[in-house]
Amino acid sequence: KNEVEQSPQNLTAQEGEFITINCSYSVGISALHWLQQHPGGGIVSLFMLSSGKKKHGRLIATINIQEKHSSLHITASHPRDSAVYICAVTNTGNQFYFGTGTSLTVIP
Amino acid sequence: DSGVTQTPKHLITATGQRVTLRCSPRSGDLSVYWYQQSLDQGLQFLIQYYNGEERAKGNILERFSAQQFPDLHSELNLSSLELGDSALYFCASSVEGPGRSTEAFFGQGTRLTVV
Numbered sequence: 001k002n003e004v005e006q007s008p009q010n011l012t013a014q015e016g017e018f019i020t021i022n023c024s025y026s027v028g029i030s031a032l033h034w035l036q037q038h039p040g041g042g043i044v045s046l047f048m049l050s051s052g053k054k055k056h057g058r059l060i061a062t063i064n065i066q067e068k069h070s071s072l073h074i075t076a077s078h079p080r081d082s083a084v085y086i087c088a089v090t091n092t093g094n095q096f097y098f099g100t101g102t103s104l105t106v107i108p
Numbered sequence: 109d110s111g112v113t114q115t116p117k118h119l120i121t122a123t124g125q126r127v128t129l130r131c132s133p134r135s136g137d138l139s140v141y142w143y144q145q146s147l148d149q150g151l152q153f154l155i156q157y158y159n160g161e162e163r164a165k166g167n168i169l170e171r172f173s174a175q176q177f178p179d180l181h182s183e184l185n186l187s188s189l190e191l192g193d194s195a196l197y198f199c200a201s202s203v204e205g206p207g208r209s210t211e212a213f214f215g216q217g218t219r220l221t222v223v
Contacts, residue, residue, distance in 0.1 A: 033211075033212070035214075041196055041216070041217050041219070042214070042216050042217065043198060043200075043214040043217075044110070044214065045200075045211050045212055045213060045214065048210065048211040048212075086151060088151070093164060094156055094163055094164035095153065095164055095166060096141070096143075096153035096164075096166065097153075098150060098151040098152065098153070099150075100150050101150065
C-alpha cells in the first residue's frame with residue numbers, strides 16, 4: 001500500500017482547459033509538496049503546503065488536513081504545462097513519501 | 109536554475125564498480141536530500157543531512173552511503189553496483205530548521221547507467 005496516492009495517472013487536456021490533479025495520503029504529515037518534472041528529467045518544486053491554499057500564477061494548490069487530501073489545479077492550461085506532477089509528503093520525522101506521479105499532456 | 113549543482117550529469121559504469129555523486133546545495137541551505145528515481149519504482153527518498161549530520165534515512169541500501177562536508181556539499185557513494193542501480197539520482201537542498209519543513213530545490217540529477 002502506498003502512503004501517497006495520486007489520480008489520475010495520466011491526463012490529456014486541450015489547451016485552455018481547467019485541470020485538477022488529486023493526492024491522498026495516509027500518514028501524519030508536516031508538509032505536502034507538489035513537484036513538476038519535465039521530460040528532460042529536471043524537478044521543480046511548485047508548492048509546499050501545511051494548510052489552506054497557495055497560488056502561483058495559473059497554479060493553485062489546496063490541502064485539507066482533516067481529509068488527508070490535496071489538489072493541484074491548473075487554470076487556462078498550456079502545452080508548456082505538459083509534465084509529470086508528483087505529490088510528496090514529509091512526516092514529522094522528515095521522511096519523504098512520493099506519489100507515482102500524474103503525466104499531463106496539454107494539446108494545442 | 110535552482111542553484112543546486114550536481115555532478116556528473118551522466119555516468120556509465122560496470123557492475124561491481126563504485127561511484128561517487130556530488131551535490132552542491134544552494135548558498136545558505138543547510139539540508140541536503142538524496143533521491144533515487146528508477147523506471148519501475150518512481151522517486152524514492154534515500155537520505156537527508158542537516159549541517160553535516162544525518163537527519164533522516166529512507167530506502168537507502170547498505171551498499172550506498174552519503175556524507176555532508178563542512179562546506180555543506182554532499183557526496184553519495186554507491187558501491188558494488190548492480191544493473192538495478194541504474195537510475196536518476198537527485199539531490200535537493202533546503203533551508204531547514206529543526207522540526208520544520210521548508211521548500212526543497214532540486215538539482216538536475218545524475219543519470220547513472222550500470223552495464
